[in-house]
Amino acid sequence: MSRVLYAEWTKLRTEPAALWLVPCFVVVTVLMSLFAVASASCGQGGCGIDPAVLSLAGVQLGQALVVLPAVLTIGGEHSTGLLRTTLTATPRRIVVLAAKAVLTGGLALVAGTAAVLGCVAVGRAVLPGNGIAALSLTDGPMLRATAGSVLYLVLIGLLALGVAAVIRDAAASAGAVLALLYAVPLIAAVINDPELQRTLRRFAPMTAGLAVQATTDLQRQPIGPWAGLAVLAAWSAAALLCGGLAFRLRDP
Incomplete structure (x- = not known):
């Protein structure tokens, strides 16, 4: 397994697109959080918005750049024919898919930790005094929101990897994952039935997973923080299971 991991790491670090995507993800995520916090109408009485959700808003857009390296690890190899060489060796x-999953998850963990901590730092720097207090990492709910956001990004990477193993084309895989993440909340937003709207938000991977960021008004959330992350984990596990079966049974 260590030999396969080293081989996968060598391929990834020599892929220019993947190398650029990681720092771009961190920068874009932090900048989007800065824009969200700076745009909010906050006074000493607060913003009227959960300060954790506001400070971590960049995760919702930055996750798109987590998807791309994940789909490149399989979809990119399919398009170039490198996968045949990999499976010959x-x-x-x-074992190959497991190594790719470990590498994808590890990369998302490192980059996600840097990006999320950057978002928290931006929130503490820009929000007024009461917002700074709410963003303390010694506070239980805020610590959960921060760690949960990192786990969210790891699970998104694994979800993308599983989808790419099924579809095998990098561009189509990225499109499918991004549609799954962003289209369902948009559909829920235009539905008039409150119960159906709430159900969609409870089981859509993005809205369910991002519930882990909530630190206030938890009763108003469609799903609990850890339950939401568990829904996303189920999506990722299902994608990896389907991807593993497809990867095992089909020709490269």
């Missing part, structure tokens, strides 16, 4: 396909 390592015929055990599940």
Whole structure:
């Protein structure tokens, strides 16, 4: 397994697109959070918005740049024919997919930690005094929102990897994952039935997973913080399971 991991790491670090996407993800995520916080009408009485959700708003857009390296690890190899060489060197396909999952998750963990901490720092620098107090990482709900946001990004990367293993084309895989993430909340927003709207938000991977960021008015959320993250984990596990079966049974 260590040999396969090293081979996958070598391929990834020599892929220019993947190398640029990681720092771009961190910068874009932090900048989007800065824009969200700076645009909010906040006074000493507060912003009327959960300060954790506001400060971590960049995660919602930055996640798109987590999807791209994940789909490139399989979709990119399919398009270039490199996957045949990979499977010739390592015929055990599940081992190859497991190595790609470990690498994808590890990369998302490192980049996600840097981006999320940057978002929290931006919130503490821009929000007024009461917002700074609410964003303390020694506070239980804020610590959960911060750690949960990092886990969210890891799960999004694994979801994208599983979808790419099924579809096998990098561009189509990225489009499918982004549609799954962003289209369902848009559909829910235009539905007039409150109960159906709430159900969609409870089980859509993005809205369910991002519930982990909430630190206030938890009763108004469509799903609890950890339950929402569990829904996203189920989506990721299902994608990896389907991807593993497709990767094992189909020709490269």
